[in-house]
Amino acid sequence: MSTDRTVSGADPIGRLRKDDAEPEAPTNPGLKAVGGVAGWLDDRTGAAKPVGYLMKKVFPDHWSFMLGEVAMYSMIICLLSGTFLTFWFVPSAGQVVYDGSYLPLRGITMSEAFRSTVDISFDIRGGLLIRQIHHWAALMFIVALSVHMLRVFFTGAFRKPREINWVIGTILSMLALIEGFAGYSLPDDLLSGTGLRAAEGFMRSVPVLGSYLSFALFDGPFPGEAIIPRLFSIHVLLLPAILVGLFTAHIGLVFVHKHTQFPGPGRTNDNVVGFPVMPVYAAKAGGFFFIVFGVISLISGLVTINPIWAYGPYDPSPVTAGSQPDWYMGFADGALRLLPGWLEFTAFGFTFSFNVMIGAILLIPAMYGLMGAYPFLEKWVTGDNREHHLLDRPRNNPTRTGLGVAALTWYGILLFASGNDLMAIKLHLSINDLTNIFRLGIFVFPPLAFWVTKRICLSLQRKDRDLVLHGRETGRIVRTADGKFFEQHEPLDEFTRWNLVQHDRHDVLTLEAGTDQHGVVSPTARKEKARSALSRFYFTDSINPVTPGELAAAHHDGQGHEAIEAAPSSESRPALESSRREPPKRP
């Protein structure tokens, strides 16, 4: 292509910029073809620069980073399979008589929504598989995003500069619950209709507005004919649009921030160590999409989910025992089972139905509100304004890890409480006893979990210190000439050791004087006091990483088992007293 170019440079492409060099003709025919298409595109979009940058972008490797990927892929699978379903699903509560191919339901009056779902399951070839893929992928989506959130929480990946992304993630997670609930309510079967029946009861519990809310959403008395088409619109249009939009922002911020990485030799707060998109991550992440899709299809081929034909169409009068929502709504259902009836009362002629409202209306926003606020709370407590791109090992922040496990325990109790009837049946227990145990447990177990987790973290940290200071037990017993036995310990190599000593020290924030030099009380004194108390709660018994000095001391005289305790700093302070001493003031 350069042979027919004139020296005067009339070629408009080659001479857009003065310093552009003559393009070299590619030698390889494949390269030529790719270059040709890419060149054509770049001439029109200028995409070469960003695409080239993206292809070289480095992603760190860790299995836990794939949890978010699973969530992303499950969402895409939901979008694909859901589009398929919309071709046959009829979002209408209009009543029809079934005469399709599923014999047990012939002649039964049902809604068009239910009939079309049965038709998808029995009369559309492959329809049942796609329906099950859609449902399993939705469950997988919420499992994966929840575990992804746990990973982010326990490793402190929500810290600056990623707080916005954490908040976006919490909103995504909450919307995913609502999206899921809207989705499984659409077939208008007996189980999901009972769920909607309960949802209508939830809405009524809102003070003043309750019955108006219910009538607005259902267009009149329950069940009405409006709820199915309205939920359909919410499920296939409104919420997916918001989910995809927020997800795009979420992933965009991951690109902007560059992915966090676990600490390790060579990994610092100022770099990313990993594999470039081309070719490694393209193959791994692309392949992983197929793996996730494959696993979901395998489950959907083998395991029935939501057999609506067995439940039958919705009817407000019958009900089945063991009515449970999908798992992600379980905790709210569990809360409703545990809340005692005396929370409902009448005052001034009006009914306050807190036994319903706390679990059904307030719980989800309160829970997600707390989650979204956590990074800001922790930042306030630590006063740490640095950017963090290296993840915490959960043990190195025992209080945060403890709080996380306590919250998880609390969630778990609510989730288990939503299965109290099944547990009572399977385990031959009294449902009343079970419920009362859960009611008590909701107050007892989370603090207990906090304490146990924190102690485990501290012990693991001590173990880390012990390993660094005294090396690895080799299992080789040596007898000395004078008959003493001892086990040989091998010091860690510097790469292994780095993993155990890389983290930052945590110091308690000390209280500034509450008054200035004239004795005037500082206007922020109370706030600072709370902050200092919280800081003590977080870090008062924190264990700090081994310093070179401590290691040297341990080597020096071989009696250093005391040195397992942290020294307050590498200044000459007795290590054992460190926790009793006034901690150093933060600069």
Added chain:
Amino acid sequence: MSEHDTPHGEVVGTSDGHGNGHSDGHSDGYGSTAVRLDQGHVEGSGGLPERFANPGLPPHVPRMSDLDEKGAKRAEKQVAALFGLSSLATVLFIVAYFAIDPEQSGYIPGIGNASLYNVALGVTMALALLGCGVGAVHWAKTLMPDTESVEERHPQRAKDEDRQRVVSELMGGGERAQLGRRPLIKFSLAGALALPPLAILLPLVGGLGPMPKDTLSTTMWKKGDRLVRDPERTPIRADQVTIGSVFHVLPESIKDSEHVLEDKAKAAVLLMRLNPDDIKPQKERDWGHEGIVAYSKICTHVGCPVGLYEQQTHHLLCPCHQSTFDVTQDCKVIFGPAHRPLPQLKITVDSQGYLIADAPFREAVGPSFWERGSA
């Protein structure tokens, strides 16, 4: 450096096992002159750094396929086999789609009876996808470069001059638009931006649904309405109701209803016959007929049908959240999250001996709502 004289596991400095001072020094470079800091032998840090230094990336360990062309060839074959399996599975999927009868079911060990069509489609689809995915990942892990790259990070914040420029552009823009100098525009603009969404919101909110009025407080039961079985809709004679039996009941007028589900959702009733001596409150006995009592089936918690009747204990249990009502005590809540008893329907018999409602429900049935008490 690796020997030791106590069971506590201290690393000692020398090979004499008594640990008095010097390390053999080939692993960490510290310790030959340093002394314990926590025993106050010396002041200061002994010239040691505050923290360990990052040792940098560990040496790269080559894979089998990097060292040996045979290993690489093997990996190549494995990847190709997985990709081949994927294509084969897609072909099988197409064959299964056409060849298997969708209504055919069969026994699959470990799973039970299943639709063979669904299983065949699901498994072949899974193989097609997994072959492709596992192949790509295996390729990346065995043959693609596994040396890690390092990319620098830069602080997230923009440079100070960039931040300054944005601020001054923003302020300057406002100034050039005379925003500050023309308060009339500023305040009227705020209104013009804030209010128009109401023009969309109002029709949306206004059109969503009707006012509830007294709909939540009334049911279709009225005096003289016969009790009919659900779903057969046949009337019930008092002598057909034996002690211990339970009937799912609707009002006879449901047959004329234009909104069957909506009316049913409020009017569903459970009819039970107890030994009249078991019934404790006089009111319950009065509102029933010779031990036959009728109660709303709609749970006062969130409205599930209270479907489970325990004949022996006369307890009604809601399967949704396990509220338990005692029929011998006017359906008082004896356990669970509900607060109010199930409302009782006053019944009697007509001249032909059929059970009829003697009065509408005296109170709203179903879950609580704010203005419930005033209705």
